[in-house]
Structures are given as C-alpha cells and as structure tokens.
Amino acid sequence: MKAKDLVVLIGIIGIVLMMVIPIPIVLLDFLLIINITISVMIVLVGMNTQEALQFSVFPSLLLVTTLFRLALNVSTSRNILAHAEAGEVVETFGNFVAAGNIVVGFIVFLILVIVQFIVITKGSERVAEVAARFTLDAMPGKQMSIDADLNAGMINEQQARDRRRKVERESDFYGAMDGASKFVKGDAIAGIIILLINLIGGFIIGMTMKDMSFGDAAATYSILTIGDGLVSQIPALLISTAAGIIVTRASSEGTFSNDIMSQLTAYPKLLYIAAGTVGFLGIFTPIHWFTTLPISAVLIFAALKMQKNLNRKQVEEEQMVEEQQIEEVRSPESVISLLQVDPIEFEFGYGLIPLADTQQGGDLLDRIILIRRQCALELGIVVPVIRIRDNIQLRPNEYIIKIKGNTVAGGELLLNHYLAMSPGYDDDSVTGIETTEPAFGLPALWIDEVTKERAELSGYTVVDPPSVVATHLTEIIKKHAHELLGRQETKLLIDNVRETYPALVDDLIPNVLAIGDIQKVLVKLLKEKISVRDLVTILETLADYGTYSKDHDILTEYVRQALSRQITQQYTSQEESLRVITVGPGLEKKIAESVQQTDQGSYLAIDPTSSQMIYHKLGEQVSKMVQSGHQPVILASPTIRMYLRQLLERTMQDIPVLSYSELEPNVEIQSMGVVNL
Template identity: 55%
Template sequence: MQIGDIVMAVIAVLIVIMMIIPVPAALLDLLLTFNITLALLILLISMNTEKPLDFSIFPSLLLITTLLRLSLNISSTRLILINGYAGKVIEAFGNFVVKGNPLVGFIIFIIIEVIQFMVITRGAERVAEVAARFTLDAMPGKQMSIDADLNAGIIDEVQARARREEIQREADFYGAMDGASKFVKGDAIAGIIITIINIIGGFITGMVFQGLEFAEALNRYTLLTVGDGLISQIPALLISTATGIVVTKSATSGHLGKDIIKQFTAYPRLLLLSSGVLALFAIIPGLPFIPFIALAGMLGYAGTTLKKSSERESQKVEELQKEKELEEMKKPENIYSLLQVDPIEVEFGYNIIPLADASQGGDLLDRVVMIRRQCALDLGIVVPMIRLRDNMQLRPNEYIIKIKGVEAGRYEIRIDSYLIMNPTGESIEIEGIETREPAFGLPAMWISADKKEIAEMKGYTVVDASSVLATHLTEIIKRYAHELLGRQEVKNLLDNLKEQYPALVDEIVPKLLTIGEVQKVLSNLLKENIPIRDLVTILETLGDYAMLTKDTDILTEYVRQRLKRVITERFVPNKIAQVITLDRQIEEMILNSITSDETGSRAALDPVVVQKIRNSFVQTVNELHAKGISPIVLTSPMVRVYFKKIVEDYISLVPVLSYNELEPDVEVRSVGVVSLK
C-alpha cells in the first residue's frame, strides 16, 4: 500500500472509533475547526475545476466528510449530555452567533436546515440523477462517434482508447454522484433529528441528574445544542453547495469565477440599462435614494468602461484581421485564386436585384434551375453553376451575361413592364417603347402593365422581364455550349455513361481516342446546335471509325450522318426542307483544294474566291429572309464541313447540312444557289 492509502485507511478507522470512544473537548475543538476548513477547501476546489472529472474523488470524499460530521456530532452530544460543556468552539458559536439567545439560534438553525435540505440538497440530487441517466443514454452514440473518427483516420488507436476511457470515467462519475448525493440528503435529515434529541436529552439530564432549574436547564442545553448544530451544519452547507456546483458544471468549460465574470461582463449595454433602471428607482419618492443611486453609479461606470474596452478590442481584432489578410494576399500561392474564372456569370444593376431575391417575389433563381434542366434535356450537357451578382457600375435596369469572364450579351429591361412581339412580323399597334428582343433580335416593344390585356387580345406575344432575361440567358448558353464543354465535363459525362455501358466506354477511351479528341467531336456537334444527349450512338460511331482516322472533323461528319434522325427532327420538323445549294463549280473547287497534314484537313482556296463565295451566300440568305423564308444549306458530304468553316463567321444561324444527314422522306425544295457569278 502507498503512504496515502495507509493514511486514508487510518483516518477512516479513527472516524469510526470517534463514535465509540469519548473525545476530549480540546481535541473536539481542533476537529471541528478542521471540519470547517475541509468543507471550505472542497467548495473552493469545486469552483475552480474546469470539468467535473477533474474532481473525480468527490463522490468518495462526500462519504468521508459525511461520516466525519456524524462522528463529531456524536462526540459533541456525548460531552454536552455528560459534562454540559463541549469545548470553546461550540460555546463560542452558541454565544457569539446567536448572542446567547437560544430561540434566535434555534430559528437560524432551522432556516439553515431548510435551505440545505429543501433547496440545495434536493436540487443537487435531481441534477445528479438526470446527469447520470443522460450520460448513460449517450454512451453508445459517443462510442460510435469515436469508432467513426478512428475509421476515418482522424484519430489514432491511442487517442481512441483515451476517449473511451474518459467516457467510461464520466459515466462512472455521474453514477457515483447520483448515489453520493443521498449522503448529503441523509446528513441534513440526521442533523435535524440529532438537534432535537440533544435538546430533549439535555433538558432531562440537566433537571434530573444535575438538579438544575427548568429555565436554567432549558437555556444552557438549548444554547449548547444550537451551537453544536450550527458548527456542524455550516460545513454541511458548504459541501452541499460544492455538490451542486460539481453536478451543474457540465455546461461550462472553465473556472466558475472566470466564467461568471466573463459572462456577466459580455453585455455592457445591459449593465448600462440596469444602471438606468436603478437610477429611476432612486428618484421615486419613498424608496431609499443612496443605495439605488450608488449601485446605479457602479453599474454605469462598469458598463461604460467595459463598452470602451470592447470597442478597443474589436478595433484591435479588425486591425489584426486586416494585417492577416494583407499578409495572406502577399503570399504567392494566394494569387492562384484570382485566376479562377466563372464559366457563366450574370451581372445586373440594382433595379434588377428584386428579380433574383426570393424574399421580394423574384423567381430568377428558380428559372436558372429550370434553364439547367432544359439544357440537359435539349443539348445533353450539364450546365455549370451560374453565378448571379449585382454590379453597381451598370445602369439600374441593365444586365450583362458573361461566358468565361467575357461579355456575351447585354440588355436593358424594365422590371415593371412587359415586352411584346408581333408573331406575324408586322408592326405593333400599341403605344410603348420600341426595342429589340435580346435573344433573337426581333422587333419588340416595352408596354406598361395596364396594356397587357390589350396586347394579349390582339394576339401579341407578351413576356415579363424575368422571362426576357431567362430566355436571353438560355440562348447564350446554347450558343456557347461548345465552349462550356471542357475535358473535365466530358469525363464526367463518360463516367456517368460508364455505369450503364462500361464495355462501350472502356473500348473507346482511352484505347482508341483520348478524352480530348472525344471532347473536340462533342464540341463540334454543339457548335452547330446538334445535341449530344445520345452519347451511346456517338461513341459507337467513334468506335467504328476511330481506327480509320483521328481527324476530329471527319469523325464529326461520321457522327452527324449517324445522327441524321436527330438532325432531321431538329432542323426539318415538318419534313419540307427549303434549301440553298452550292453551284457545282464551287463544290469542285472546294474538293480540289482540300489539303491534309498532322493537324487535320482544310480547304486551301484563293482568298478572292473565298470572299466571292461569302458574298454570294450572304446575298442569297438575305433575299430569302426578306421573303420570310428560313433556309438551310445543303451540300455533298465531303464539302459540308469546309463550306461551313468558310461562312460560319457571317451568318452562323443558318444550318449547313449534307445530303446524308437528312431522312429519305424529307421533301427538298431548292430556294437559292450560291455561285461565283
């Protein structure tokens, strides 16, 4: 056994022996003083522990201190009944504390017992019981959390073992406190019973065995008994308070004194408010002026000082934060964040903000979600996140759509008005502000809300401001879809397809084609408004022809021919194609000028001839548009891709198709010819 174990065993034995063997009055004074000191020390330790487990011996200590007090009670009772004297400590408490008045002492004793038993002891007992129950109920969840952290590699085996031990110790501690709190309750009850016995026994002893008069016996033994009760219950009250502090400390994480000061001084404005209320009480007639005004001044001074200190601390924190941000900005690795470019951005003036604010009834965010769904269904791509931000440098009703940081569209809308268009192409016969629809450039007009019904009755197309912006954004995304589809996006599409067609994807990528080559084919299709939703057909076609050529333009032509049903449905929905054809001379010139190298194939035509072809094409298309005809260009399969490259920068909205990209049942009507004349 260790020395400490031997000492504690001897102390426990001596405490029990004290109940049997008489103790001299001088030694009893020393032990009573030690009892008060021990109780005070326990109270101070309980207030300064950071968590309950730091005072894990408290349940055992409760049993020992309770046994010590009961033993001292028995010893003092023996001396009182036998000698009528129990030492200077008890006598001093009987005379000094209660001023020699047994009735006052008895009343004070009863009040202390009520406070201890009804308030502190009962409350601490209930808290200990609930804490023990909740701790035991939470053990499985805490164990699972530790196992999850261990499996995730957040902690190692040693840390996991330490946490498990702490959880077990915590459960044992609260379970022991639940039982130990019963000692405090029993001690309070025993104190009351012992005091009553002492008074009755002392009164009988004084009158029967010592021949004292009734009044003298009652006064003497009541005074000694009350003094004994007070000297016993003061340490009991201190330890009861310590018990309550320990079992209610689970919500704090520091010393009780520091926590109280920190939390009471956290709100200087409330101290100033309390000061004002006390000052108001001070000027009310009938209430004492000096106490209220003194406390009001103290709280006012404390609140003002704390507020100034808080402002200085906040200023220091802000300065330190700014210095830290400046230091972070100086680091080279933080420059990389400035290189990030959002794929799609919409910047708008402050008048358009309500359209993007759901709390003000705006539905732009919901429309953005629908735009992404629509593009997925229509083009087969997953549109990146669209960033919406306000820009105070724009006009109030203006917005800008940016693709990869570069402006792709700009328009000015009127959020309280409606945009109307005449589907027949004729002029609009309603008063308003003339403009052009931003997505397709059609003639339009802004009208006020009170003219909406009139416009609808005349058969005009009526669109609100939010729909104008959403339609414009949708067309911009479709127009630049080929730029938004990068290698990472293609890999994501292939990974999604691989879940259902693993053999197909594994055969093509990377055995036959790289992700970059697949991306170029898909980008070529999107550039000409052909959806890539049918990835299975596209990859199967690439698998069939990738062994013959790696030219992505030629591979794109093979894919287009395989997707002729999709192309026909998209560009010739009514099965009647009004087409512009190429003069035989132009087709022969393009075919004869095709050259190939390691970068691909191209048509090396004379620049003068290229310009004549472009001029003829533009003139033919404009003439047909003037007649209300939206034509398509129809060429031979070998010529299509090269002719498209010649004219795509001039009228990009006119589709260029080959004969092999149309279904056999399509009726072809020639409405124009591109020639060199």
C-alpha cells in the same frame, strides 16, 4: 454476413424468446446490469453529439431498448409471481430505496414513475412531434436555399448534393423520432401496469398459494415490485432523457457539456447579480449566512476569472485577425485567387436587383435552375454555375452576360413594363418605348400595364422582364455552349456514361482516343448546335472509327452521320418535308479542288474572288428563304460539307450546313434554290 450483424440478429431473437422462455436468476441479473449500462451509454452519446444526425440510429435503438426492457419486465414478473424472488439486482434496488420502510420506498418509487411518465416522457414526445413538423415544413425552404447558393456559386454540385442529402436525412430522423417517442410513452404506461400486476398478484399468490401472512406477503412482494420497477424505470428515465436531449439539440460545433459551460458562463456580469441575490437571501432572510455567503463568494470568484479569460481571448482574437489580414496581403494566394474566371456571369445594375431578390418577389434564381435543366435536356451538357452579381458601374436598368470574363451580350430592362413584339403588322393604338428584343434582335416596344391587354388582343407577343432575361440567357448559353465544354466537363460526362456502359468507355479511353480528342469532337458538334445528349452513340461511333483516323473533323462527320435521326428531327420538326438550299455541282467541284492535304490534316484554300461570289449567291438564296418564312438550311454532299462549313464559319455561322448522309431516307427534301458557280 459479418459477425457483428449476426450478433445483432441473435440479440433481437433472444429478446423475443425472453418473453416466452424462463430465464435463470443469475442470467437475469446479468441482463439487468447490461440494460442499465446500455441506457447510460445512450445518455453519454446523446450528450456528446454535436448534431442529431450523428446519432441517426437512435430511433431504431430506442425501439430495441424498449423491447429489451419489456422482455426483462416479463422475466422478472414471472420470477416474482412464481418464486417470490427476482435476483440480487432487483432485491438490492428494492431494499436500498425502501430502507426498512415499505411505505416510504413505495412513495419514492411512485414519484419516480410520475416524473418519468408526466415530465420526461410526455415532454420528449411533444418535442419530437413539434421538431418533426417544423423540420418537414422547413424542408422546401432549405432546398431552395441550397439551389440559390449553388446558382450564386457559393457551393459546388457535390456540396449541394451533400446538403440536400443532409436535409433529407434530417426529415427522416425527426419523423422517425416522432414515431419512436410513442414507444417510450407506451413503455411508461406498461411499467405502471406491470407494477400493479406484480403488487396485487403477489399479495394474492403469497397468501393463497404460499401460505404467507398479509404482512409477509406485503413486505416480500412490495420490496420485489419496487426493485423491479426501479431497475426498469431508471434505464427508461435515462433513455427518455437522452431522447429529449437529442431532439432539442441545436446544431453547434461543441458537445452538450461544452455548450452548457461556454454559454452559461458567457456573461460574467450576470454572475455578479446572481451572487448579490444569493447574498441578500442570507443577510435579510432567516436563511443562515453560512449557507449562502460561500455560494456568493464562489460566484464572484468565477465571474472575475471568466472576465479575465474573456478579455484575454478578445485580445488574442484581435491579434489573430490582424495577423491573418497581413498574411493574406503577403501570401501569393491573395493574387492567385484573383486569377479565377467564372464560366458564366450575369451582372446587372442596381435598378434590377428586385429580379434576383426573393424577398421582393424576384424569381431569377428559380429561372436559372430551369435554364440549366433545359440546356441539359436540349444540349446534353451540364451548364456551369451561373454567377449572379450586381455591378454599380452599369446603368441602373442595364445587364450584361459574360462568358469566361468577356462580355458577350447585354441589354436593358424596364421592370414596371412589358416587352411587346409585333406580329408582323403594327397597331397604332399600341404605343410604348421603342427597343430591340435582346435574344433575337427583333424590334419591340416597352409597354405599361394599361397597354398590355390591348397589345395581346392585337396579336402582339407580350413577355415580362424576367422572361426576357431568361430567354436571352438561354440563347447565349446555347450559342456559346462549345466554349463551356472543356476537358474536365467532358470527363464528368464520360464518367456518367461509365456507370451504365463501362465496357464502352474502357474500350475507347485511352486505347483509341484521349479525353481531349473526344472533347474536340463534342465542341464541333455543339458549335453547329447539335446536341451531345446521346453520348453513348457518339462514343460508340468514335470507338468504331477512331482506330482509322485521328482527324477531329473526319471523326465529327462520322458522328453526325450516326446521329442522322436526331439531326433529321431537329430540322424537320413537325413539317413533312425539309426545305433546303442545294449546293450545285459546280460549287461542289470548286470546293473539292480547293481542299489541301497536310500532315496536320486537310483545310480549304479558296481564292478571295470565289469566296466573295459564294457568299453573294448564298446570301441571295438565304434572303429568299427568310422572306418566305422558312429557316435557311444548306444541303451539300458528304465529301465537302465540313469544308463548306469552314468557309461559312464567320459570315453565316447560324445557318446549318447538312449533308445527304445526315438525313433519314424517308424525309422529303424540297429544294428552294441552287447555289452554283
């Protein structure tokens, strides 16, 4: 435990002991001065903070100082009632305020207590309660604003995380202030009760036990009570004022004093009006002119001075803006900033603005958040921020999707319609505008609200325009996920694994493989729509086999075999068996004989005639499976799987090619056809 932690703990224990153990007068004076000093420091800190969270310890500090003040009250009351004295500090405050007149001193003290209890404490409590309520009510809106800025690319993930943490801390702070303000109110009530106890109890003890006359008892105990109340209420008043300043403090770039001076003096013309009003009072009322005219003169002088400063600042700001614009044009950064390419962009015509405008009911930003979460769960990667912008060069209802600055997909939407996709048979009563579903290329119709119910009863799949966009964007991200995973993104994924599996990462990187090697393996998996979410298994496999081979294709095959359970579940889903197109021995032999080995790795070199024959026969089998309503899956031996995948890379990219070693032993394989040469 550090020394400062130990000091705080001893201090808290000492405060509690003060309520039970009598304290010497000299030590009591010392503690009373410390109490006043702490309250002054709290007020000064509260005035010099730019926002409430810079003094986040204030609610807890408020409780500790209140407890300390009550402990001092108990100690001074014990000395007043037992010994008719409470030290020089209490006696000095009492004599100074009373000034020889106990009644005047008592009235002044009561005024101070009333101001403390009714004005400062009551106001601070109410402000803290309202601030806590509004902060909690505004929390969901702030969170949505952060998500919107993140999706729009205005902030990055770390900035969003920091802003969310700040919103949570604000809600915690104002909630704590709401509770801590109740201690301030209770402290004020306790101060009044202790005052009455000291005054009445002192009279009784003085006249009955100490044989004082009524006048002596009244003089002695009144002075001590007033002094005790002052040394208690003045720090309480200061801390209550600090609480009010902090909870009413709006976030700004300056301190409390700077804000007061800058904002009160921001309108010089109003000072002329104030000077004229004060001068009018001195000339046309019994108030003497030498009281008001000097104030009017000072206000006029200040207004002239401020107007001159404002004019100078305005000229300086205009010159600075011009210089910045010139520098931006001249600087190389003005061109370099244009080189930035966003990973994913979604652009739309002005007719689709309601999709993204939350004020018009658009929920596209919320859907994009769900898309990124879905891709993280299904693919195991963090999808970069999707830049959303309108583009006046597009048709009003057109949208396009770009990957790294290049258009990869697009479509058109009719906002006041629904997209209806046929269940396999057409209903003549369902009519609309013929179109193509953008995500999967299926024939569809744009139908109006009246036709929607009829289409649903006829078995059509009916979706609204935002769902069409969300589905299309999701499929495009899945299709191009391998393009979005670079070395930097791979490092972030590995750093996430390092937090829970540091030994695995340290053993693999950089001793066995570099981040670039791992990235290439992950890209090959994503290219064949294999999720990399189980990154621990992938890294374990690479650590095992990376010492034997640096060939990315071979390492990918080892990883696929390690992910056999995942791959099996991905393609069998709820079905009991896996229907596949089997590669015959003749075709396997042809591919195996066409593999060429080089120093850079192995590749498939097959003659064009054989390639066309393979494409033709595979195409026939794929068409049969599609017509029977099953997803085409090609099954080959482990030795030729990756080469067959290379052969089909361009013509049949979406058809998965699996090997026997990638399937679990308990899965039932049903061959729907054989491709052979």
